[in-house]
Amino acid sequence: MPTKLSKKPVAVQERAPKLVDTKLVDAKAGDECGISKLTPEALSLMADFFKVLSEVSRLQIVCSLKAGAKNVTEIIEETGLGQANVSKHLKMLTQAGVVAREQRGVCVYYRIANPFLFELCDLVCDVLTMQVEQQSQQLQQLSRLRQNR
Amino acid sequence: MPTKLSKKPVAVQERAPKLVDTKLVDAKAGDECGISKLTPEALSLMADFFKVLSEVSRLQIVCSLKAGAKNVTEIIEETGLGQANVSKHLKMLTQAGVVAREQRGVCVYYRIANPFLFELCDLVCDVLTMQVEQQSQQLQQLSRLRQNR
DNA sequence: TCATTATATTACCACACGGTAGTAGAAGAC
């Protein structure tokens, strides 16, 4: 007999509630912004921010805006993504405050809202480069060990 | 007649292919790590990195490890998450290279693999704080405008 | 007015993922 359970009532999932706008750091330790002192609300905000940047298509769009503001058609051309798709991603990026929207006649131009974003991306890039280098070093060590015996 | 389309063959989706380990920056501009010079592979790597940090539960785990290495049971107690859940997240965090695993007897201890991570989180925290402040300022301006007329 | 261009929205599908219960396995304790 297969161990197949079906139609069992699934318990309510343990998700964090959405926040609106409350305090972001626990009161105790001054204005320091260490992650360990964050309230669950702030963590949720942070997770949402990361989520926006966690898709290749959206990163492509961000990249294409590094050189300066572009309208939707230009973004579509540069990224090769579909129109509806780009529109959806731009909406998400706008709502997240990553890009800013500006209508000029028929066209709508988008630009990076906060240049700080690139600083952040560069930092991530550094971390990833470090990781890749570490990995390749470990691989080299491993293959040297296997040759020596 | 309802405009209901059903059972239409859906075209192959335009997803970026997974990478294994190729060059991360386009050759042209030296070793500078600006995001605009990244190959699609590097963008995918970057997206994956952000995705790992885009869930509240995983951020909670990262937070709980800021004070130092902890075993799984301790993490469960501190975060209040389910055991299977924590185990799954820890696996993901380990594979992403965010945390490191170390077995000590029966227990398994996890720690943050690269303290750089906190620097990054602090930066994000700054950006978010900035955004929240901007938003609240704009709201204040708006309400002032509405009072004045 | 009608056609065209640019952007947004909707409905839909396939798939990924978070959470859970249950199970498995490994290491000590007895």
Add this chain to the structure above:
DNA sequence: GTCTTCTACTACCGTGTGGTAATATAATGA
């Protein structure tokens, strides 16, 4: 040996989301 504890894994459900085609809307031009 058996029992307990700790961790990992599997199967499952529900939901979220990326992509697409089709449609809607709005501005401009003929």
